[in-house]
């Protein structure tokens with residue numbers, strides 16, 4: 582039989598998860614991302630849009646863990662500046678992240694996306710206590726898992742919590758959603774001439790104290806070689822684009 586007679590080889594169809602560059606991600610949503618155009622609180626329209634974007638990832642087979650911030654409601658450092666005991670302020674900040682996670686779960690479930698909220702601080706009857714093995718089981722079965730209450734300890738941030746949980750659940754990448762397009766050589770909100778990095782090493786991010794993520798978080802990802810991508814959550818479709826391998830925002834890695 583000549584090669585012309587042979588039937589063309591059948592190309593196996595790509596499974597849905599093959600479309601994605603990553604199998605499992607840890608998405609960090611800042612509390613302020615939930616505020617939308619308001620100054621304080623949670624904008625349901627923003628939650629619905631985020632639910633839609635997260636649903637697109639679940640739809641292509643990506644396992645999604647989420648750490649939500651609480652800065653739209655309370656920040657320990659700000660409360661302390663106003664005269665409150667710092668640890669009490671941090672506890673209030675961590676509780677704020679639980680409220681945001683509950684609101685996010687509500688929006689996901691209204692969009693028929695199965696989701697779970699776990700808390701680093703036990704809160705029986707409201708949310709499950711964080712347990713790594715259970716979280717991985719939920720992720721493997723396709724549920725979106727939200728890790729609330731940060732690390733459970735004062736003096737940390739939810740960026741550190743995101744990096745910690747990302748490493749614990751063995752995510753392929755930590756994806757930090759912000760209001761800016763990535764990491765710049767200086768704060769782009771304050772400096773119109775700031776220049777964006779496409780890629781940055783952990784050491785450069787630490788040495789230059791670039792301010793987009795706290796140094797504790799960067800030390801943690803550096804020590805565990807966990808890549809971080811910083812991108813603009815207000816850009817529609819950016820999250821899906823970066824997950825399928827598009828060049829969104831800035832990649833922080835070993836370089």
Ligand SMILES: Nc1ncnc2c1ncn2[C@@H]1O[C@H](COP(=O)(O)OP(=O)(O)O)[C@@H](O)[C@H]1O
Nearest residue numbers: 611759760763764765766767768770791792793
């Ligand atoms: N070098 C930098 N590159 C990018 N953003 C920076 C930089 N320095 C400071 N920022 C600020 O960091 C913010 C993003 O961090 P994020 O954690 O989302 O905000 P917040 O700390 O207000 O919750 C941006 O809004 C930006 O103003």
Ligand SMILES: O=c1ccn([C@@H]2O[C@H](COP(=O)(O)OP(=O)(O)O)[C@@H](O)[C@H]2O)c(=O)[nH]1
Nearest residue numbers: 612650651652657671674731732737738739
């Ligand atoms: O492990 C943690 C994570 C958060 N927080 C507190 O919770 C607040 C809200 O988190 P964050 O400021 O990181 O939220 P974001 O900026 O992402 O909205 C922080 O200011 C801290 O007061 C804390 O004490 N420990």
